[in-house]
Amino acid sequence: MTSSPSTPHVLIAGAGLGGLVLAQALRKRGISYEIFERDRSERERRPGWVIGLHHMLDDLKASIPEDLPPISSISNLLPLTKYYPECVYYDPAKPHMPKIGVRGDDSEWVIRAARHRIVEWLGTHIPIQYNKQIVDIEEVDSKVKIHFQDGTSAEGDILVGAEGARSATRKHILGGQDLIQFPPMAIIQGSCVLRGEEMDEQLRLGHSLYMVDMSSVNGSTMILLVTLVEMFPDGDSGKIVWGLIWPDEGATKEDFWVHSATGQEQYDFVVEKTKGLPAKYLTTIKRSEPQSTIPTLRLHTLVMDSMPTGRITLLGDAAHAMTPFRGEGGFHAISDALNLARAIGKIDKDDIENIKEVFGPYQVNMLERGKEAARLSEEAFSVKREVGSSEFYMAWGRPMGPLPDEDFA
Numbered sequence: 001m002t003s004s005p006s007t008p009h010v011l012i013a014g015a016g017l018g019g020l021v022l023a024q025a026l027r028k029r030g031i032s033y034e035i036f037e038r039d040r041s042e043r044e045r046r047p048g049w050v051i052g053l054h055h056m057l058d059d060l061k062a063s064i065p066e067d068l069p070p071i072s073s074i075s076n077l078l079p080l081t082k083y084y085p086e087c088v089y090y091d092p093a094k095p096h097m098p099k100i101g102v103r104g105d106d107s108e109w110v111i112r113a114a115r116h117r118i119v120e121w122l123g124t125h126i127p128i129q130y131n132k133q134i135v136d137i138e139e140v141d142s143k144v145k146i147h148f149q150d151g152t153s154a155e156g157d158i159l160v161g162a163e164g165a166r167s168a169t170r171k172h173i174l175g176g177q178d179l180i181q182f183p184p185m186a187i188i189q190g191s192c193v194l195r196g197e198e199m200d201e202q203l204r205l206g207h208s209l210y211m212v213d214m215s216s217v218n219g220s221t222m223i224l225l226v227t228l229v230e231m232f233p234d235g236d237s238g239k240i241v242w243g244l245i246w247p248d249e250g251a252t253k254e255d256f257w258v259h260s261a262t263g264q265e266q267y268d269f270v271v272e273k274t275k276g277l278p279a280k281y282l283t284t285i286k287r288s289e290p291q292s293t294i295p296t297l298r299l300h301t302l303v304m305d306s307m308p309t310g311r312i313t314l315l316g317d318a319a320h321a322m323t324p325f326r327g328e329g330g331f332h333a334i335s336d337a338l339n340l341a342r343a344i345g346k347i348d349k350d351d352i353e354n355i356k357e358v359f360g361p362y363q364v365n366m367l368e369r370g371k372e373a374a375r376l377s378e379e380a381f382s383v384k385r386e387v388g389s390s391e392f393y394m395a396w397g398r399p400m401g402p403l404p405d406e407d408f409a
Contacts, residue, residue: 006348006349006350006351007030007031007032007349008031008156008157008158008344008347008349009032009033009034009156009157009158009349010022010026010031010032010033010034010156010157010158010159010160010344011033011034011036011144011146011154011155011156011158011159011160012033012034012035012036012160012162013036013134013146013159013160013161013162013163013167013168013169014035014036014037014038014161014162014163014164014167014316014318015035015036015037015039015119015123015126015128016119016162016163016164016316016333017051017115017118017119017122017316017330017333017334017337018162018315018316018317018333018334018336018337019035019037019160019162019163019315019316019337020035020119020122020123020126021060021063021064021122021333021334021337021338021341022160022162022315022337022340022341023035023122023126024063024064024065024068024122024126025063025064025337025338025341026341026344027064027065027125027126028063028064028065029341029344029345031344031345034129034154034156035126035127035128035129036128036129036132036134036146036148036154037128037129037130037131037132038131038132038133038134038163039130039131040130040131041130041131042120042123042128042130049114049115049227049229049241049324050076050112050113050114050115050208050209050227050228050229050241051112051113051114051115051118051330051331052085052087052110052111052112052208052331052395052396053071053110053111053112053113053118053330053331053334054109054110054111054331054396054397055331055396055397056331056334056335056338057071057108057109057110057111059335059338060334060338063338063341065125067124067125068121068122068124068125069121069124071111071121072108072111073121074111074113074114074117074118074120074121075111075112075113076112076113076114076117076208076228076229076230076231077112077207077208077228077231078231079231079233079235080203080231080235083203083207084103084104084105084106084207085103085104085110085111085112085207085208085396086101086102086103086104086206086207086208086209086403087101087102087103087206087208087209087210087211087395087396087400088100088101088205088206088209088210088211088403089101089210089211089213089387089393089400090205090210090211090212090213090281091212091213091215091216091387092212092213092214092216092217092276092277092278092281093216093217094387095278097387098402098403099402099403100387100400100401100402100403101206101210101395101400101401101403102394102395102396102398102399102400102401102403103207103403110396112208112209112228114229114230115330117230118330131150132148132149132150132152133148133149133150133168134146134147134148134149134163134168134169135147135148135149135168137159137168137169137172137312139310139311139312142157142311142349142350142352143155143156143157144156144157144158144159144311144312146159157311157349158311158312158313158344158347158349158355159311159312159313160312160313160314160315160340161173161312161313161314161315161318161319162314162315162316162318162333162337163318164316164317164318164321165180165300165302165317165318165321166180167314167317167318169312169314169318170307170314170318170319172312173307173308173310173312173314174307179302179303179304180300180301180302180321181252181300181301181302182251182252182253182298182299182300182301183251183252183299183300183301183323183378184247184248184249184250184251184252185245185246185247185248185251185299185323185378186245186246186247186248186250186251186256186258186299187243187244187245187258187299188243188244188258188266188269188270189241189242189243190241190242190243190267190270190284190285190288191229191239191240191241191242191288192239192240192242192284192287192288192289193237193238193239193240193287194237194238194240194283194284194287195236195237195238196236196237198283198287199236199237199238201280201283202226202228202240202283202284203228205226205280205281206226207228208227208228209225209226209227209228209395210225210226211223211224211225211226211393212224212225212226212277212281214273214274214277217274217276217277218273218276220246220247221246221247222244222245222246222273223244223245223246224242224243224244224245224274224277224281225242225243225244225245226240226241226242226281226284227240227241227242228240229241240284242284242285242288244270244273244274245325246273251299259298262290263289263290263291264290264291266290267288267290268290270285271285299323299324300321300323301321301322301323301374301378302317302319302320302321302322302374303320303367303370303371303374303375304319304320304367304371305367305371306363306364306367307319307363307367309355309356309359309360309363310352310355310356310359311352311355313340313359313362313363314363314366315333315336315337315340315366316329316332316333316336316337317329317333319336319366319367319370320332320366320367320369320370320371320373320374321374322370322373322374322377322378323374323377323378324377325377325378328373328377332369332370332373335369336366336370339362339365339366340362340366343358343359343361343362346358347359
């Protein structure tokens with residue numbers, strides 16, 4: 001399929017979730033594109049956490065080419081088949097409380113997958129150009145030209161900034177202004193490999209993810225978050241990542257102690273804060289090496305009320321970054337990309353007024369939705385929730401509640 005004369009050539013800065021979904025959706029529509037990634041190779045960036053794909057799944061499947069493997073093939077639970085994705089809440093002060101959470105089912109309305117597995121899947125048949133760090137952007141003669149640190153450049157009709165919260169594209173359209181904020185919330189992460197009975201124990205606690213509300217243990221807000229990144233092919237072992245999260249005004253500063261502390265210092269802090277928890281919640285921490293706690297994540301938020309409309313637009317964290325407490329950053333990046341692909345399919349590259357008319361509603365929707373998601377994400381952590389209340393936690397767009405017993409017979 002070839003593009004019509006009025007169809008734009010699209011430059012995509014950033015080969016993360018949003019950028020790759022956009023590339024796949026444009027590929028299906030026969031719209032030409034180039035996609036650039038500042039990382040030097042596909043293996044440079046450390047794997048992130050795990051993402052729940054849910055309400056946009058039908059749209060995603062319908063919007064990308066049919067030559068990708070089935071999306072169910074990247075589930076972090078495979079090769080296990082008896083479990084559905086599950087997010088569970090625990091309060092150690094209520095040990096007899098029924099299992100509270102959200103669970104998937106055989107309809108596959110939610111799929112949990114490690115971020116790096118999703119990126120690999122979305123990269124199928126996409127020619128990503130690596131080591132392309134943007135140093136300058138020009139808008140000349142109805143074209144957008146981007147210059148890279150390696151001395152090369154690329155020219156197109158539309159530029160989409162999908163390169164995350166530190167987006168060079170956003171800084172260009174805002175005249176160099178940096179809107180990133182660091183919320184007063186801190187996190188220390190760690191990881192381990194479990195097998196056998198220890199892995200079974202963690203799966204019983206929460207097939208995909210569980211959180212432990214430590215307010216009753218420490219007398220202040222603190223959450224232990226534990227997630228299965230992936231099961232290994234043997235079906236007996238897998239990788240677990242955990243995070244200890246707490247409010248801390250110091251986290252708004254560049255010199256916050258966590259970011260200069262050694263792995264051992266961070267690990268000792270976690271051990272001290274979690275020592276009052278029941279043993280079943282401590283397995284992942286005890287099986288982690290102190291060096292695994294080297295910080296890889298700094299929490300940040302980014303909200304914009306508006307942005308200029310023209311040949312350059314944004315999606316995902318480049319436009320609306322949020323804390324991870326509702327697990328929605330990836331969801332919104334993918335939703336943005338799907339909406340943007342439809343918008344690009346309607347524009348005439350030679351008519352700037354048409355471009356503004358089409359991109360305007362996309363940007364308004366994206367910014368409003370992202371701003372609200374960022375607000376709800378911060379509230380999900382800062383506001384104490386009571387089980388059964390209308391304001392209790394959500395997971396994958398659904399309210400948490402009592403889960404039925406499971407029969408694996």
